[in-house]
Amino acid sequence: MTRYLSLYGYFLIQRFKILMEYRLNFFIGSASTAILQAASLATIWVVMRQIPSLNGWNFYEVILIYGLLTMGESITHMFADNLWTIGWNYIRSGDFDRFLVRPIDPLFHLLADRFCHDGIGNFVTGALLIGVSMYSLHVALTPLRAIYILVAVISGGIIFIALNLITATSAFWLTESIPVTQVVFNMNEFAKYPLNIYHNAIRILLTWLIPYGFVSFYPASYLLGRDAGPVVWLSPVVATVFILIAYRVWLFGLRHYSGTGS
Amino acid sequence: MSVIEVRELTKVFKIPKKEIGLTGAIKALFMPKYEQKTAVDRVNFQIDEGEVVGYIGVNGAGKSTTIKMLTGILVPTSGHARVLGRDPHKERVANAREIGVVFGQRTQLWWDLAFIESLNLVARIYQVPETRYKKLLDQFAEMLELKELFHVPIRNMSLGQKMRAELAATLIHEPRVVYLDEPTIGLDLIVKERIREFIKEQNQTKSTTVVLTTHDLGDIEELCKRVIIIDAGRLIYDGPIETIKQQFGKYREITFETIHSSERVTLPSGAETTHVEPRRLTVRFDRTLTTASQVAAALMNQIEVKDFSLSEPDLASIIKQIYNGALNREAA
Structure with a gap:
């Protein structure tokens, strides 16, 4: 474990050396995600001006949901972006074999191979949004809430990574996994709004099958003191269960790969 | 000490069979047909350290x-592969x-x-x-x-x-x-x-x-x-590589382009025609028995030659000859 941590640190340093070489690219990347977020926020703002309350949730409350989702998403973006490109950049080109002849875990190698700085912009935006929302709603940042947010964001990141890992594994069969990943990933759009505005089916889907609800809506409900039941405590549990399932799926894909090659 | 040990090593790939056209693509999607391709077939060898x-x-x-x-x-x-015993x-x-x-x-x-x-x-x-x-x-x-x-x-x-x-x-x-x-x-x-x-x-x-x-x-x-x-x-x-070199290193090939087609030519001993086409003739000869100039001279006496070229057998042709049993037969 310590070996992997120090190795990851070393990968990260090398990655930043490359990024510094393309400094302009680095800033454009970080800024572009922030700009995209701004556009997305503008949409919510326009919507909320028309309907000041979405099923009892006002603008700043929706912003809290949005901020939590953005922070969770930024974690996959930073640490697991290679899951998007595994098919095209690694399996199709045969570069994935390189990971298999090295004495480290191939999934670790895949993820460590490219830290994606574009996520930093999202991370900062998400944090700012949570701050703005809590400030406007007079929700004080008590130590308990701070820990709760930390755990929720990490769990949220893990939920995103788990879902992307499951869909990325399809690359072992299809070579190109982006369309599959895209379909599941895009479901997070629903989680930008309070889940109680949707039909039951969608709510169940986003809670138990593609659990983006645990990234944003349930933690936000807790922070705002809304009565959502014990589910508000389940984010870390759901994250653990999903990442374990995802890792199993990944290992299954890996076995298929060693049976067939590319 | 044997470092690599391979016994009856076999790899069979299942390759989806592609059919032509849209109907073929749809059929392949719902009822995929596979072809078996044996990439490695019961291979045995042992390699020692160094x-x-x-x-x-x-x-x-x-x-x-x-x-x-x-x-x-x-x-x-199927089969068995071990590298350093693993x-x-x-x-x-x-x-x-x-x-x-x-x-x-x-x-x-x-x-x-x-x-x-x-x-x-x-x-x-x-x-x-x-x-x-x-x-x-x-x-x-x-x-x-x-x-x-x-x-x-x-x-x-x-x-x-x-x-x-x-x-x-x-x-x-x-x-x-x-x-x-x-x-x-x-x-x-x-x-x-x-x-x-x-x-x-x-x-x-x-x-x-x-x-x-x-x-x-x-x-x-x-x-x-x-x-x-x-x-x-x-x-x-x-x-050993020596065996291959002895068997095949002594052969050379000359390809002649001729004015008229000619199928029957007499060649010095150690030389034989390996390929005949209209107006093109390939002759293989054993360097230990005859020379390029003897072969060329003999041929030029019989037919009008427009051009000719000399070549060493390449790896692909050696493999082909070995595959046809040339090495075993001649070595025996």
Whole structure:
């Protein structure tokens, strides 16, 4: 474990050396995600001006949901972006074999191979949004809430990574996994709004099958003191269960790969 | 001591059968049909510590599939493979520590990183002790002339520079077994020579076992005492390179272009026609029995020759002849 941590640190340093070489690219990347977020926020703002309350949730409350989702998403973006490109950049080109002849875990190698700085912009935006929302709603940042947010964001990141890992594994069969990943990933759009505005089916889907609800809506409900039941405590549990399932799926894909090659 | 042991090694791939047109594509989606393709077919061999073995065959013969099974990337369909006593797939990580692999045209280094940074990263992955690493770095830098390359990113390197960098990165953890896939392809003679020297040196000082797949007869002649030839997944020859050279090195071919077609010609003993076309004739002769000028003179006396060319048999044609049983028959 310590070996992997120090190795990851070393990968990260090398990655930043490359990024510094393309400094302009680095800033454009970080800024572009922030700009995209701004556009997305503008949409919510326009919507909320028309309907000041979405099923009892006002603008700043929706912003809290949005901020939590953005922070969770930024974690996959930073640490697991290679899951998007595994098919095209690694399996199709045969570069994935390189990971298999090295004495480290191939999934670790895949993820460590490219830290994606574009996520930093999202991370900062998400944090700012949570701050703005809590400030406007007079929700004080008590130590308990701070820990709760930390755990929720990490769990949220893990939920995103788990879902992307499951869909990325399809690359072992299809070579190109982006369309599959895209379909599941895009479901997070629903989680930008309070889940109680949707039909039951969608709510169940986003809670138990593609659990983006645990990234944003349930933690936000807790922070705002809304009565959502014990589910508000389940984010870390759901994250653990999903990442374990995802890792199993990944290992299954890996076995298929060693049976067939590319 | 036997380092690599392969018994009845077999790999069968299931390949989806493609049908033409839209209906074919839809059918394939719902009722996929598969074809079985045997890439490696009951292959047996043993390689001892410190051997340098040429593993050769035409494209698609099953070379890479074998290497992939020995490196743990692929699982054999049946049969048995052991590298240093381990199952390469089941004990993939332990096996990976002991082996080094160069995959032909692909780089294992980071495209955008300065070469020395890439090397540092590789050394960390393999946990090469600091002092040992420094020492090896100095040695490699001298032998492969790497000093001026250390701060160049891989993307800015020429083919020859890339291959030298690649070799250094592959051997920096001092693997006991090295698989080299086409290490000299596309390189000029001087770089080829340097790379061969380096491989030879590593093999001699560290008794590194080397499995070399190549199309370059020069590589094989200079590095390998033994070759294993594989064709259509089957092992067709395993033995000293000397035998092959004696059998095939003595033959030459002359192709004549003639004014008129002529099928019947008399040739000096030791020469025979191997290919006849209208206005084109190929003659193979044994250099120990006759000479090119005797063959050409004999032919020119009988027919009008427009042009002719002399060639050495290439690896592909040698393999074909071996496949047809030429070697066994003549050796017997």
